[in-house]
Amino acid sequence: MSDTSFYSILIIAIGLSADCFAVALSSNVSKKALPLWQGFRVALFFGLFQAFMTVVGWWAGSEIIEFISSYDHWLSFTLLLFVGGRMIWESLHEKEGKESRIDITKWLFLLTLSIATSLDALAIGLSFAFLKVNLTLASVTIGVVAFIITLSGFFAGKKLGALVGKRAEIIGGIILIIIGLRILLEHLL
Secondary structure (H helix, E strand, O other), rough: OOOOOOOOOHHHHHHHHHOOOOHHHHHHHHOOOOOOHHHHHHHHHHHHHHHHHHHHHHHHHHHHHHHHHHHHHHHHHHHHHHHHHHHHHHHHHHOOOOOHHHOOHHHHHHHHHHHHHHHHHHHHHHHHHHHHHHHHHHHHOOOOOOOHHHHHHHHHHOOOOOOHHHHHHHHHHHHHHHHHHHHHHHHHO
């Protein structure tokens, strides 16, 4: 792997999983305890979509890399700043009770939320192509971390409440912005 270490990918995966954690946490806070198999199903969908969207983003980025290689570090920084900033903004401007009316374990909602929570992974995959990251390692790491963190959010829902979900998104956004700054500074200095 060239520019991005496994630990950086792991930190990015944790940051990307904040949305998954928040959705799983809030869904189980707002409902009676859901069965364990429902938690596994939600975590599996979220993990698979995170991994798949990373691959799609990487593929799209690798197709256009030769046209933008002279400013790819700026693009990676901008994408990470955008994704991280959006996570923070959405967390701070979230409508109260919105998720509590939705049963995320129903197929249509599960599919929709799987796509929505993985759009950030699409942007990250795009930046990974510019950094020449090992796609297999990155997508598997992101998928596995998303699965584990989603499942953790599902289990923690009854104990931790919605407050932690909001903070998890803020922390995830900050982590992505810091990674973006590190990438930019490594190329500029």
